[in-house]
Each structure stands twice: as structure tokens, then as C-alpha cells.
Amino acid sequence: MTQFEQAGEAKLDVIAIGNAIIDVIANCPDALIDELGLSRGGMMLIDADQARTLYDAMGPAREISGGSAANTLAGLAALGAKCGFIGQVAEDQLGEVFTHDIRAAGIQFDVPARPGNPPTARCLIFVTPDGQRTMNTFLGASHLLPPEKLDADAVAGAAVLYLEGYLWDPEEPRAAMRKAIAAARAAGRKIAFTPSESFVIERHRDDFLALIDEGAIDLMFCNEPEMATLTGKPDFEDGLAMLSAKVPVLVVTKGADGAVALAGGERAQVAAAPVDKVVDTTGAGDLFAAGFLYGHVRGKSLEDALRMGAICASEIISHYGARPECDLADFVAQRMG
Amino acid sequence: MTQFEQAGEAKLDVIAIGNAIIDVIANCPDALIDELGLSRGGMMLIDADQARTLYDAMGPAREISGGSAANTLAGLAALGAKCGFIGQVAEDQLGEVFTHDIRAAGIQFDVPARPGNPPTARCLIFVTPDGQRTMNTFLGASHLLPPEKLDADAVAGAAVLYLEGYLWDPEEPRAAMRKAIAAARAAGRKIAFTPSESFVIERHRDDFLALIDEGAIDLMFCNEPEMATLTGKPDFEDGLAMLSAKVPVLVVTKGADGAVALAGGERAQVAAAPVDKVVDTTGAGDLFAAGFLYGHVRGKSLEDALRMGAICASEIISHYGARPECDLADFVAQRMG
Numbered sequence: 001m002t003q004f005e006q007a008g009e010a011k012l013d014v015i016a017i018g019n020a021i022i023d024v025i026a027n028c029p030d031a032l033i034d035e036l037g038l039s040r041g042g043m044m045l046i047d048a049d050q051a052r053t054l055y056d057a058m059g060p061a062r063e064i065s066g067g068s069a070a071n072t073l074a075g076l077a078a079l080g081a082k083c084g085f086i087g088q089v090a091e092d093q094l095g096e097v098f099t100h101d102i103r104a105a106g107i108q109f110d111v112p113a114r115p116g117n118p119p120t121a122r123c124l125i126f127v128t129p130d131g132q133r134t135m136n137t138f139l140g141a142s143h144l145l146p147p148e149k150l151d152a153d154a155v156a157g158a159a160v161l162y163l164e165g166y167l168w169d170p171e172e173p174r175a176a177m178r179k180a181i182a183a184a185r186a187a188g189r190k191i192a193f194t195p196s197e198s199f200v201i202e203r204h205r206d207d208f209l210a211l212i213d214e215g216a217i218d219l220m221f222c223n224e225p226e227m228a229t230l231t232g233k234p235d236f237e238d239g240l241a242m243l244s245a246k247v248p249v250l251v252v253t254k255g256a257d258g259a260v261a262l263a264g265g266e267r268a269q270v271a272a273a274p275v276d277k278v279v280d281t282t283g284a285g286d287l288f289a290a291g292f293l294y295g296h297v298r299g300k301s302l303e304d305a306l307r308m309g310a311i312c313a314s315e316i317i318s319h320y321g322a323r324p325e326c327d328l329a330d331f332v333a334q335r336m337g
Numbered sequence: 338m339t340q341f342e343q344a345g346e347a348k349l350d351v352i353a354i355g356n357a358i359i360d361v362i363a364n365c366p367d368a369l370i371d372e373l374g375l376s377r378g379g380m381m382l383i384d385a386d387q388a389r390t391l392y393d394a395m396g397p398a399r400e401i402s403g404g405s406a407a408n409t410l411a412g413l414a415a416l417g418a419k420c421g422f423i424g425q426v427a428e429d430q431l432g433e434v435f436t437h438d439i440r441a442a443g444i445q446f447d448v449p450a451r452p453g454n455p456p457t458a459r460c461l462i463f464v465t466p467d468g469q470r471t472m473n474t475f476l477g478a479s480h481l482l483p484p485e486k487l488d489a490d491a492v493a494g495a496a497v498l499y500l501e502g503y504l505w506d507p508e509e510p511r512a513a514m515r516k517a518i519a520a521a522r523a524a525g526r527k528i529a530f531t532p533s534e535s536f537v538i539e540r541h542r543d544d545f546l547a548l549i550d551e552g553a554i555d556l557m558f559c560n561e562p563e564m565a566t567l568t569g570k571p572d573f574e575d576g577l578a579m580l581s582a583k584v585p586v587l588v589v590t591k592g593a594d595g596a597v598a599l600a601g602g603e604r605a606q607v608a609a610a611p612v613d614k615v616v617d618t619t620g621a622g623d624l625f626a627a628g629f630l631y632g633h634v635r636g637k638s639l640e641d642a643l644r645m646g647a648i649c650a651s652e653i654i655s656h657y658g659a660r661p662e663c664d665l666a667d668f669v670a671q672r673m674g
Contacts (some may be wrong), residue, residue, distance in 0.1 A: 026441075027662070060411070060438040063400035074397070093430040101397040104363075119430070153546070281395055323397055325364070 009191075012108065014293070015158035017150075017177055018069025019104075019142045019166050020087035020122040022094045022280065025133075025320050026061040028126035033134055038126060042136040043166075043197050044122075051138040054124050062323035063094075065101035066123055067142075069164035071283045071322040075290025075312050077106045078328035081297075084108035084154055086176070087167075090141035094120035097118055097301075101323065111149050113140070116140045122174035131278030131317060143170035151178045156187035160219075160297065165196030168204050181216055188330040192219040194289060197231040205230065212246050219249040219296070222291045227252055233246020249296065253288050258310060261292070261302050273314035273335065287312040291332065304336070311335045344547035346611035347526075349445065350418040350588050351640055352495035352636070354487075354514055355406025356479045356503055357424035357448075358458040359431045360619065362470075363398040365463035371470055375463065380472040380503075380534050383461075385408050388475040391461050400431075402438035403460055404479075405533055408620045408659040412627025412649050414443045415665035418634075421445040423513070424504075426480035431457040438660070448486050451478045468615035468654060480507035487513045493524035495635065497556075499626075502533030520554055529556040531626060535566040542567065549583050556586040556633070558626045564589055586633065588646070590625050595647060598629070598639050605642035610651035610672065619661020623651040628669065641673070648672045 033040050036057055046054065065074075073083040085102055090094030091113040102109045103248060121142035126134045145167070155161055161184040167173040184191050195201045195208060208230060211217055220243065224236065231239040236252075244250045244262040253259040258271040291312030295305030312324075313333050319325050368467075370377050373394055383391065402411075409522045410420040422439055426432030428450040435457060439446045455580040458479035463471045482504070492498055498521040521528050533547060545567060548554055557580065561573065568576040581587045581599040590596040595608040628649030632642030646671050649661075654664050 055437060058441060059439070060402065060441045061434075062658060063434060097400060099396075100392060100395070104395060104397045311567060318548065 004178055010157060010159035012084045012158035013297070014073065014076055014162050015084040015155055016069040016073050016164065017078060017086045017167060017173070017180055018164035019067040019121055019139070020070065020089045020098050021067040021123050021127050021137065021142060022098055023064050023066035023123045023321060024055070024058070024061045024194070025125045025127060025280065025282065026059040028059060028127050029083065032057070033126060033128060034166050035120060038134045038136065040134050041212070042134050043137060043199075047137050048138060050136070051122070051124065052137055056122070058124060063096050063097065064323060065276055066283070068166060068194065068286050069284035070102060070160055072104045072162060072290045073107050074323045075104070075287045075328060076294055078324045078330055079290065079294045079332065080211055081294055086111055086145070086150060088141050088145040088149065088181075090111050092116065092119050093113045095141070103322070110151070111145070112246055114144060117301070118144070123198045125282055127280045127282070127320070129280050133280055133282040135282070139170065140185065143167070143173060145173040145176055147172065147176040147179050149269060150179050152179060152183040155180045155183040156189065158189060159294070160190045162192045162293075163194070165194055165200045165208075168207065171201055175336045185216065186304045190218040191216055192221070192293060193217045194285070195219040195226050195230060196212065198225050201226060201229040207257045212243070215246070217247050219251075220247045220294070221251045221253070221285070221292070223253045223255070223285060241316035251289070251292055251306070253285055259288065259306055263302055263305050268302040268306055272312045273310040275314045275318050278317050281317050283316045284313045286322055287316040287324070307336065308332055347494060347496035349421045349495035349632070350492070351410065351413055351497045351499050352421040352423065352492055353406040353501065354395050354423045354504060354510065354517055355382055355501035356404040356476070357426045357435050357459055358404040358460050358474065358479060359435055360401050360403035360460045360462050360658060361392070361395070362399045362401060362462045362464060362617065362619065363396040365396060365465055367465050369394070370465060371433065371461060373598070376472045377471050378469050379546045380474060380536075383473045383475050383619035384582070385475060385583050386669070388459070388461065391473055395461060395463065400434065400462070400656055401660060402435050402667065403620070403659050405503060405531065405623050406499055407439060407569070407632070408623035409499060409627045410444050411439070411442045411660045412624045412665060413631055415661045416627065416631045416669065417666055418631060421495060422516045423448055423482070423487060423517075424481040424485065425478050426450050428452045429456050431459060432478070442660070444610065451481060455481070460618055462656070464617045464619070470617055470619040472619070476507065480504070480510060482510040482513055482673040484509065484513040484516050487516050487636065489520040492517045492520040495526060497527045497630070498633070499630075500531070502531055502537045505544065506537055522553065527555040528553055529630060530554045530559040530565060531622070532563050535562050537546050537564060538566040544604060549580070554584050556588075557584045557587045558622070558629070560590045560592070560622060582653070587625070588629055588643070590622055596625065596643055598643050600639055603639055605638070605640040605643055606654070607640065607645070611649040612651045612655050615654050618654050620653045623648045623659055624653040624661070644673065645669055
């Protein structure tokens, strides 16, 4: 018996709504980030013309399925959770690649591909020699996910609903997420949320604070700058105090400085797990969330859940791409001791 | 002055004709190779239905541009050679990916994409825990490269014409290659050839032996089983003696046992370069050819050219995919001492 099954029998452990994206990942000298006017370490939305220009300026690349919540699910599934994904690709080759990869990871994915234009979303990721990733996302079909494609029964049948803030920005997926929140709450399920990026918070801060005030968010993952933007409090402890008063389980990642979690009056922290070489930080936060969420719902202590998050993040930053490459369950088990 | 420029001023150092393929690379347990009836360590041609079935059985994958000769060019270009590629993609997303990657590697590539079906070629590569790759190729638009798309002037303007045996199998590219051989010989250029795979040799042995007898092949790359199939001599030394009598520069790779080269009565050999962990052997032969060819035409000794080949192969097998990930020129320079 695990916390995954707290509200009656759940068909899935976690169902997530997120971007269905193919990452296009290339090495890049530091100077090119400035030349192209990119937002180093951040995520920028780009249109089709910008995508063409940036792709032309990019070195030889590799294509690996991505999307923040989808990456988290890939981690959860690799650890042993039963997962489902809701997101939208186009009816094209990159859509087939995304669909293959998520299903091959053992994740249920039934949303039909969208015919015609725009194409499947892609994220052009420039990786500098320090392993830092700079993301430029062309959202394509992903941001047109209509609420009608949401299977509310599937949401009601999952122990945890996991929501990716990136998809709060476009109108149709936002409506789908609101529908999902209602379905999850009606079924007594838990809702986990990540605001994804400061620019999303800047645009939807009132929405996010309202959800938090309503008690709709049971578990939140964010990083330091996101917490500061969300709370309006530049001081870390002030931000923690404000959010943790309203969010039952709060996890704040601090990059190379590890992470902090607060839940039920308890506080724990963890250092980053050691890595031989940071190759590509893409997906570090996504996999941290996967490891923590898996540990937490399996009834681990707050500190152990944080450790699992840090270990999963260390696997993902040791190679290109945001999907686990090794047997993640084994990788975590060996390092948890 | 280098050997690249031996027959009058060359616009390109190397021009190659080869498959324009996207590799789809996934980890795979040993048992799955048997279950699927695959040819472990080899390359099998598959049709669209087989491609669908195998893709469904495959784990989460990464897409990286491939193609044997194209990989060799990527290595040569990374080392500093001026290269051009002749091959055909379809007008689709994977074709755009291939085109981007080869141009981003600094390689001239002007063959227009082919509209309509079939799609761009892809190679489904299953990588077992020992790093061995088992390749299953759907040739798509690649094997429909028509001789009319061959730019004979470009071939005549390159110091070396490099031919990939895989493309000798389908009719249209074979005609393109014959046209290229004629153009290169008329211009006094050198021709390098790799038979690619034993099954190709089995089907076209007479053609290959005729080319060798005519003196059309100045430089040949093959591995042990390919040499045995081509010469009909199971004994390694017998095969070497037979081929080296007719091929001015002969390089035979022996996997983990290194390689042997014979040229102008001289013989040299090299051990495999050390690797921390063999991740994926895809492209080992292609990059060996790149390193050797670069060293040879830059006037290095036979042994040093072999060492450069072994070093390039060691880079490529230390990660997924058959395109160099690091600064290959720097990587080789550091290890050559």
C-alpha cells in the first residue's frame, strides 16, 4: 500500500499534462549564445521564422524526446510508476518519434495527433561547454491541445495529476488543465504543479496564486528564481515561508546547491549528487521532480525523497537529453544504499 | 602542399556518395535481438512494414544523422578537410534534420530533397549492453538517388572520391557511382572505396573485383569478414596478399584487435585505441576511415595514419551515434602527441 493509492483504487499512479516536444540538442561555443541574443540558461518561445534562423545557426544536433512533464513521467515510469501522458503532437515524423518514445517508456499516451499545420513542437537547445542548456521552443501543435481531448476519467483514475506550467500559457491547454484540476479534485486525487519558468509566472502569477490559495496545489516543484517571482519575495527564506504556509509539500531546487523540501512542518535539504562531468543540464529539474515524487508517494522520508530526486537529476545531466539512458531504478537503488 | 591536391587544384578534399540516413538508436537487452530475429552486429535491409514492427518493439530512442560515408565525411570535416556529400533525402522532417546536420558540420550538400514517398531513410539501431550495434535499415529515398542528380563537375573537382558500398546495391545510385568513377578518373583523381558489408559483397562481388582489376580503386577500407567474402580466402594473410597486389592502399580493420594497412610494399598495424567504456560501436569503421584518410592524404606515415583512424574510432564508440561529439581535431592532436 503506497500513497499512490490513497483515494480509492487508482488505475495510474501519475497522469501529467505537458508539452509534447522533440528536443534538438547541439553543442555551442559560449560566444554564439551572445551573438544570437539568446537567454542563457533560460527558455525562450520562438515562432517558425525564428526557429528556422536559429536552426541554421546551430551545429550538428541530436533529436531526443523532451517536454518537461513528459520527462518527469519518463523518470517515474523508469522507477516503476504507472503513468499516463496528455499532450498533443502533429501528424508528422517528429510526432511519431515523440509518440514512440513515450509509449516505449511504458507510459500510456492516447491523445490523437493533430492533422495539418503547425508541426510537432521542437525545442532548439544550445549546450555550452559548462553543460548549461539554453532552450528555444517552437510550440507548434503542442500549445493547441484542446480541452475536448482531455480524458477526465483518466485524470480521475490517477492518484496524482501533474501539471506543467509551460502549458498554462496558451489558452486551449490552460482550459484543459482547469478541466483536469476539477476532475482530479472531484475524485479526491492529489495535484502536483511546477510553474516551469519565471516568464510563465510573470504572465500568470494571479492564476497560480489563486490556485495555491484555493488549496488546489498539494505538491509544488520550483527553483529559486521561480519562487522569488511567484512570491514577490527576493529573500529565499521569506519565499519558502510564504509558499509552505499554503502548499502541503513544497520542493525548491537550487541547481548545483541541491534542494530544500518542506512538508507537514518538517524541513529537509540535500546537496546535489556528484557527477563525473556535467554534459547537459537539460531535464535536471524534471528528473529531480520524478525522483522526489516517486520517493514521496512510496512513503520515503522527506530527506530520502530529496536524495532520490538529486540522484535522478545527476543521471540526466551526465548525458545529452532529458530522458534517462540507464536503468534508473537500479541507478537510484545503488546510490541510496 | 598535401596529397589532397595532387592532380591540379581541387575545390574539395573529399567528395563522397553514400546513404542519407537518420539513425534511430536505442538500448536493447541481449534477449530482444534473438526474439526479433535480428542479425547481431550486422546490417539488415528492411521494408516499411518491418520498420514499423521493429520500431514498435524498440525502446525509447535518440535520432542522430548517420549514413556510412556521411559519417566519414563528418569526421574528415571535423579534422579540417573540405568535403562534399552526394546522397538523397526525402522532402520531410527527417530529411531536414539530415540536411541540417551535414551542412552544420561544414560539408557541402546540394542534392535537392525528393518530393513524395518514400520518406527519408532511417536505420533502427539496437545497442546491446556490450555496446555492439545491430542495424536495420529502411532505405527510403536514399536508394532512389538518380544518376542525373550527380554533379560530375563537383566530383572532378575533388581530390578524392569516396564511395560507400551500401549504395552499390540499388540500381540508380549504382549508376550514379559509375558516372562518378568515370568523372574522377578522367580528372586524374583518387578513388577510395568501402564495400560496407558482406551481404553487399555477396551480391556484387563480380562488380567489385572488376573495379579492382581495372585499377579503379586507389584506396580500400574493409573489415576482416568483408575481405574474406571479397577475396574468397578465409585466411587473413591470403586475403591481404590478394587484395594488396591490386589496391595501392589497403586498410583492413579488425574491431577490438585494431587494424592493418598495406601501401607501396610497406605494412603497418595498430592496436585499438583505449576507451573507458564502449557505449555504441555504430560508426567505428566510418570514423576509422576518416582518421586514416585524413592522415594519409596529409602525408603521415602509414602507421600514424592508422593511429589517427584508431583514435577517431575510439571517440565515436564512447557515445551514442556515429557523428563526432567533441572537437575531433583537438581530440586526435592530444592523443597523437
